[in-house]
Amino acid sequence: MSNFHLAQQYIRYLLKGQSRFYLHSPFVFQLVQEVFRDKRQFYAYQDIENLRKGLLGRSDSITIQDLGAGSRVNATTTRRIDKMVKEVAITPKYGKLLFRLINHFKPKSMLELGTSLGISALYQAKANPNITFLTIEGAPQLAQLAQQNFTRLKADNIELIVGNFDDHLPQVLEGLESLDYVFIDGNHRKEPTLSYFEQCLKKASNEALFIFDDIHWSPEMTECWKTICEHPQVTVSIDLYRMGLVFFRQEQAKQHFILWF
Numbered sequence: 555m556s557n558f559h560l561a562q563q564y565i566r567y568l569l570k571g572q573s574r575f576y577l578h579s580p581f582v583f584q585l586v587q588e589v590f591r592d593k594r595q596f597y598a599y600q601d602i603e604n605l606r607k608g609l610l611g612r613s614d615s616i617t618i619q620d621l622g623a624g625s626r627v628n629a630t631t632t633r634r635i636d637k638m639v640k641e642v643a644i645t646p647k648y649g650k651l652l653f654r655l656i657n658h659f660k661p662k663s664m665l666e667l668g669t670s671l672g673i674s675a676l677y678q679a680k681a682n683p684n685i686t687f688l689t690i691e692g693a694p695q696l697a698q699l700a701q702q703n704f705t706r707l708k709a710d711n712i713e714l715i716v717g718n719f720d721d722h723l724p725q726v727l728e729g730l731e732s733l734d735y736v737f738i739d740g741n742h743r744k745e746p747t748l749s750y751f752e753q754c755l756k757k758a759s760n761e762a763l764f765i766f767d768d769i770h771w772s773p774e775m776t777e778c779w780k781t782i783c784e785h786p787q788v789t790v791s792i793d794l795y796r797m798g799l800v801f802f803r804q805e806q807a808k809q810h811f812i813l814w815f
């Protein structure tokens with residue numbers, strides 16, 4: 555991770571970002587109005603944030619095997635739970651955004667790469683409780699904690715798969731008729747991320763939404779995000795700085811947006 559790169563990308567984001575008043579795409583304008591700016595407090599938010607509070611009070615550590623590009627701050631294998639929640643788990647602001655996106659689009663199939671302690675999985679699964687939410691985590695110790703969190707919040711629609719994305723993603727995709735939603739939040743390197751993208755793309759429905767976390771985490775992730783946006787099958791791409799959203803709707807003109815969020 556380079557702080558210089560992050561700062562540079564953030565300045566670019568602020569300078570190039572658009573407010574909703576200048577949006578020329580009715581699809582994106584509607585998305586901003588109805589989803590990004592939706593201030594309602596949904597029933598699940600409080601439960602998930604209470605769970606986060608409990609985890610933030612845990613100073614015990616677990617030993618984990620890091621299969622990805624490492625954490626932003628600490629790539630060692632023994633990690634304090636409170637620190638992991640602070641450094642790795644999705645923030646309330648973005649967790650709630652994922653909830654609202656799923657609540658809005660109501661995908662019929664949902665997948666996440668990178669469960670960690672399960673905070674983002676809970677936000678997403680709770681938004682669409684009648685649909686199975688598949689999430690893959692490579693570190694068994696983390697998966698065990700995540701499973702406890704799912705049980706505590708009675709998130710019965712989450713199916714947690716333990717193992718490397720490389721081993722499990724092909725099989726998971728084979729089991730799906732089509733893919734409407736994926737959140738890619740693990741192994742933040744260019745080549746693996748592009749490989750997950752390409753694999754998921756083969757199953758993407760016209761209405762699918764793919765979300766990539768940490769798109770400006772490093773120069774190679776910025777490059778990766780650019781490659782994804784330029785892919786001929788991607789029509790609408792939205793850069794929120796922290797995460798990137800892509801749509802494949804053929805009825806939309808190809809357009810890239812950098813939006814202040």
Ligand SMILES: C[S@@+](CC[C@H](N)C(=O)[O-])C[C@H]1O[C@@H](n2cnc3c(N)ncnc32)[C@H](O)[C@@H]1O
Nearest residue numbers: 621622643644668670673674692718719740741
């Ligand atoms: C950023 S964390 C996920 C955070 C979580 N989505 C949240 O917001 O609460 C990324 C996770 O992906 C897992 N991971 C990274 N590379 C992996 C790989 N190749 N296979 C399986 N899991 C992997 C790591 O163990 C880590 O727990």
